[in-house]
Amino acid sequence: MDGPLVSRYLPCPNPSIRGVGAPMDGLSALLWTARWCQGTLPCVPYRIDISCPPHDALDHLVQLGALDIEPVNDGLAAIIPDGVTPDAVAGALSVASVAVSPAVGRDNGSVWLLSPRAVRIGSVLVAPPEVAAPPDALRLTDSTAFGTGHHPTTALCVEALEEALTIAVPDRVLDVGTGSGVLALTALMMGVSRAVGLDVDADAVKIAAEHARLNNLADRLQLVLGGPDVVDGAWPLVVANVLAAPLMEMAPVLVRRVGCRGRLILSGIPWSLESEVGQTYRRLGMRHIRSETRAGWTVLVAQASW
Ligand SMILES: C[S@@+](CC[C@H](N)C(=O)[O-])C[C@H]1O[C@@H](n2cnc3c(N)ncnc32)[C@H](O)[C@@H]1O
Numbered sequence: 001m002d003g004p005l006v007s008r009y010l011p012c013p014n015p016s017i018r019g020v021g022a023p024m025d026g027l028s029a030l031l032w033t034a035r036w037c038q039g040t041l042p043c044v045p046y047r048i049d050i051s052c053p054p055h056d057a058l059d060h061l062v063q064l065g066a067l068d069i070e071p072v073n074d075g076l077a078a079i080i081p082d083g084v085t086p087d088a089v090a091g092a093l094s095v096a097s098v099a100v101s102p103a104v105g106r107d108n109g110s111v112w113l114l115s116p117r118a119v120r121i122g123s124v125l126v127a128p129p130e131v132a133a134p135p136d137a138l139r140l141t142d143s144t145a146f147g148t149g150h151h152p153t154t155a156l157c158v159e160a161l162e163e164a165l166t167i168a169v170p171d172r173v174l175d176v177g178t179g180s181g182v183l184a185l186t187a188l189m190m191g192v193s194r195a196v197g198l199d200v201d202a203d204a205v206k207i208a209a210e211h212a213r214l215n216n217l218a219d220r221l222q223l224v225l226g227g228p229d230v231v232d233g234a235w236p237l238v239v240a241n242v243l244a245a246p247l248m249e250m251a252p253v254l255v256r257r258v259g260c261r262g263r264l265i266l267s268g269i270p271w272s273l274e275s276e277v278g279q280t281y282r283r284l285g286m287r288h289i290r291s292e293t294r295a296g297w298t299v300l301v302a303q304a305s306w
Helices: 026-037 057-063 086-093 152-167 182-189 202-214 244-249 251-256 271-283
Strands: 046-051 068-072 075-080 099-102 119-121 124-127 172-176 194-199 221-225 235-241 258-270 286-294 297-304
Touching: 046 086, 057 068, 057 075, 057 086, 119 152, 124 182, 152 182, 152 235, 152 258, 152 286, 152 297, 172 182, 182 194, 182 202, 182 221, 182 235, 194 202, 202 221, 244 251, 244 258, 244 271, 251 258, 251 271, 258 271, 258 286, 271 286, 271 297
Parallel strands: 172 194, 172 235, 194 221, 235 258
Antiparallel strands: 046 075, 046 099, 068 075, 119 124, 258 297, 286 297
């Protein structure tokens, strides 16, 4: 058996509340282990390894809500959601015990994968550098920056970008909240000449720059630390995958970055806040084109009425 057997992200419309958002360092792993020693329940998903699993282990792990399952050597590894104890896993599998270790939460702890892996979104293949992939794949390292491509907010944005680019390919794109750089780099790979990526997180800006170099796109991507208020000018295509609250807060500035008849793609909006965010932007002159919701997250596509 090769590759994952089951893989899902947590359909939690607030990734920031999931806790671990980065690969664990030594100290975090130690503290994590200490919590187990004190007998408390896990507050983040965790990894289990089972050697010689029973033939129906996969079914039981799926029933327990495993977030990812992979074959390893003579057994199985899985990521178990917090709230399900290792004893419950051992009981369901009829084994004496399971080996427990920390799991890595990617995309701010909302995507739980046993190992980095490729994901296809529309015509775009996002792949870690160590995984075999065609030459036109977008290569992203396993980093702390949001934007692996596995999260629905990113996927919805990539799809909306692809749709926008089938209508017309603008000469430049503005990516607000660039994270790993995934959206700006996708736009460049799809034929947009230049991109500007903004992020308030200095680490994300550094990681996006590394990704631009890795994909030979550094000369076409300009990265700036800050929000839409730190740049001047207007773009024919603007994409912003940040949460609903910052989207509403930055709305008056963000719309000024959208050029004449320009298109704006907004993502990271919990479905329940779609109408509030949509109304905020409509009041500022953005005409609603379409919305799409996946796993509780909505993407809004709008066009400037000016
Ligand atoms: C959900 S991630 C999106 C990453 C990537 N664009 C994607 O689609 O996967 C949101 C990013 O926006 C950044 N961010 C949050 N508020 C921001 C703001 N006001 N201006 C610019 N970036 C912001 C965060 O640091 C984070 O990297």
